[in-house]
Amino acid sequence: MFFKESTLERANRLFDSGHVLQAIQLLTEQNRQAASTEVEQRLVEMRHQGFFHLAHDAGLGCWPPELVESPYPAGAIPAVSRSEFSAQTLKDGIIGHGSLIVRQLLTPVQVKRMVETIDNAILAYDAGPGETQLDDRQVWYSPLQPCSENGPQKIARKWVRDGGGILAADSPRAVFNLTEILGQVGVLSVLGDYLGERPALSVKKTTLRRVPVTSSSGWHQDGAFLGPDIRTVNLWIALSDCGVDAPSMDMVPKRLDSIVPTGTGQASFSWSLDDPAVMAAAGDTPPVRLTFKAGDAILFDELNLHRTAIDSQMSRDRYAIEAWFFAPSHYPLNQLPILC
Numbered sequence: 001m002f003f004k005e006s007t008l009e010r011a012n013r014l015f016d017s018g019h020v021l022q023a024i025q026l027l028t029e030q031n032r033q034a035a036s037t038e039v040e041q042r043l044v045e046m047r048h049q050g051f052f053h054l055a056h057d058a059g060l061g062c063w064p065p066e067l068v069e070s071p072y073p074a075g076a077i078p079a080v081s082r083s084e085f086s087a088q089t090l091k092d093g094i095i096g097h098g099s100l101i102v103r104q105l106l107t108p109v110q111v112k113r114m115v116e117t118i119d120n121a122i123l124a125y126d127a128g129p130g131e132t133q134l135d136d137r138q139v140w141y142s143p144l145q146p147c148s149e150n151g152p153q154k155i156a157r158k159w160v161r162d163g164g165g166i167l168a169a170d171s172p173r174a175v176f177n178l179t180e181i182l183g184q185v186g187v188l189s190v191l192g193d194y195l196g197e198r199p200a201l202s203v204k205k206t207t208l209r210r211v212p213v214t215s216s217s218g219w220h221q222d223g224a225f226l227g228p229d230i231r232t233v234n235l236w237i238a239l240s241d242c243g244v245d246a247p248s249m250d251m252v253p254k255r256l257d258s259i260v261p262t263g264t265g266q267a268s269f270s271w272s273l274d275d276p277a278v279m280a281a282a283g284d285t286p287p288v289r290l291t292f293k294a295g296d297a298i299l300f301d302e303l304n305l306h307r308t309a310i311d312s313q314m315s316r317d318r319y320a321i322e323a324w325f326f327a328p329s330h331y332p333l334n335q336l337p338i339l340c
């Protein structure tokens with residue numbers, strides 16, 4: 001008797017025989033036709049475990065990228081349009097000024113899709129496993145189990161949730177929607193050109209945020225937690241207008257070339273810096289408060305000094321995506337990779 005192989009079976013067979021990217025592509029196309037919880041869950045597993053089944057080359061011979069001179073004025077963060085966003089403008093921004101703003105990277109339709117994704121993922125997380133009203137809870141929230149190749153890993157989910165976020169990798173539909181949109185807007189190819197490799201996301205650092213005005217905040221550089229010898233870019237996308245009546249970001253508009261010592265003076269946390277330490281590091285380019293429209297993005301790396309911008313006049317939550325990409329050749333495996 002002849003049994004027709006399902007798409008999921010075929011994808012599993014491809015994956016098991018080492019054709020990881022083809023398996024992911026097959027399930028992605030299937031899911032575009034008819035979204036399914038089972039397929040979306042399997043896609044997250046494949047994206048995570050598949051990282052360990054691919055051969056990653058040594059990457060660029062020289063890092064960080066060298067920049068002779070930025071075309072943008074000092075003391076401000078350069079801003080480009082989506083059509084101007086390229087590996088070169090990214091290098092000008094990050095290496096020349098600490099970051100690059102891309103205005104209207106996402107369309108209003110893409111913004112709406114991600115805002116709904118965040119609301120649903122947070123609802124499903126907060127509802128807990130016993131909640132019977134949410135038939136589709138698992139597609140919005142299924143905590144990722146680190147694969148055996150990655151070894152046992154602690155994931156600080158409650159800490160992330162207490163900060164107004166939820167890990168994207170814990171929501172199969174969020175991973176699907178996010179990877180689709182990142183592909184559509186061309187970010188993956190720009191980051192691939194900049195890093196010299198097809199980048200992988202981090203489970204622990206890629207966060208869907210609905211930040212309340214009551215959030216706490218501290219100046220920090222992510223490199224203080226991520227460890228040395230990494231090649232990374234964080235893509236932070238505002239999904240609601242922010243900087244006036246909703247929390248935004250404060251940022252030092254300059255490239256720092258090392259991690260400033262943390263936890264000194266009046267710093268509120270062991271990982272953060274107090275204002276005098278920030279002003280000393282910023283020198284003649286003092287911090288700026290950023291304002292974003294929904295769909296605007298800012299890209300920076302582990303040396304950027306920033307904090308959530310909150311003040312007592314603010315009255316609205318802010319939606320955002322924080323997506324940390326790493327070059328696979330220098331992946332800090334305790335951050336748990338996700339292929340994209």
Ligand SMILES: O=C(O)CCC(=O)C(=O)O
Pocket residue numbers: 209211222234236247248249306307308309320322
């Ligand atoms: O979204 C925020 O307010 C904080 C984001 C942040 O610290 C980061 O992207 O590294």
